[in-house]
Amino acid sequence: MVYPSSFLIHSATLTHTVDAGAAATGEPLTAEATVMTVKCRFISPEESRGPAYFSSSPKVILPAGTVVSEGDTLASTVLGFAGTFQIGPVKQIYEIAQNVVSHISCEITAAAATGGS
Numbered sequence: 001m002v003y004p005s006s007f008l009i010h011s012a013t014l015t016h017t018v019d020a021g022a023a024a025t026g027e028p029l030t031a032e033a034t035v036m037t038v039k040c041r042f043i044s045p046e047e048s049r050g051p052a053y054f055s056s057s058p059k060v061i062l063p064a065g066t067v068v069s070e071g072d073t074l075a076s077t078v079l080g081f082a083g084t085f086q087i088g089p090v091k092q093i094y095e096i097a098q099n100v101v102s103h104i105s106c107e108i109t110a111a112a113a114t115g116g117s
Contacts (some may be wrong), residue, residue, distance in 0.1 A: 003103035
């Protein structure tokens with residue numbers, strides 16, 4: 001079963017960038033390719049102080065098929081996640097025992113988060 005769209009209770013603006021090669025000086029060139037509004041779900045970081053200390057990063061869940069790469073930006077006005085975030089590692093989550101992508105999980109870091117209002 002694919003991650004139900006009813007669980008994607010937030011929306012944000014995703015800016016996907018692509019590599020446009022390198023300048024004559026060797027510096028990488030990037031060009032914004034796509035800006036789109038996506039349904040998503042923000043997940044707060046978790047922390048556990050059991051026998052072993054455990055901490056996770058904030059994440060965003062995106063629908064399967066979303067074009068996203070590490071380094072893209074995500075802008076949100078969701079309370080607690082208002083601001084601009086940079087996409088970290090991107091993982092496609094598969095259904096158990098099937099070759100079907102359920103959803104995409106991305107770690108996010110605050111590029112200019114404001115905390116919401």
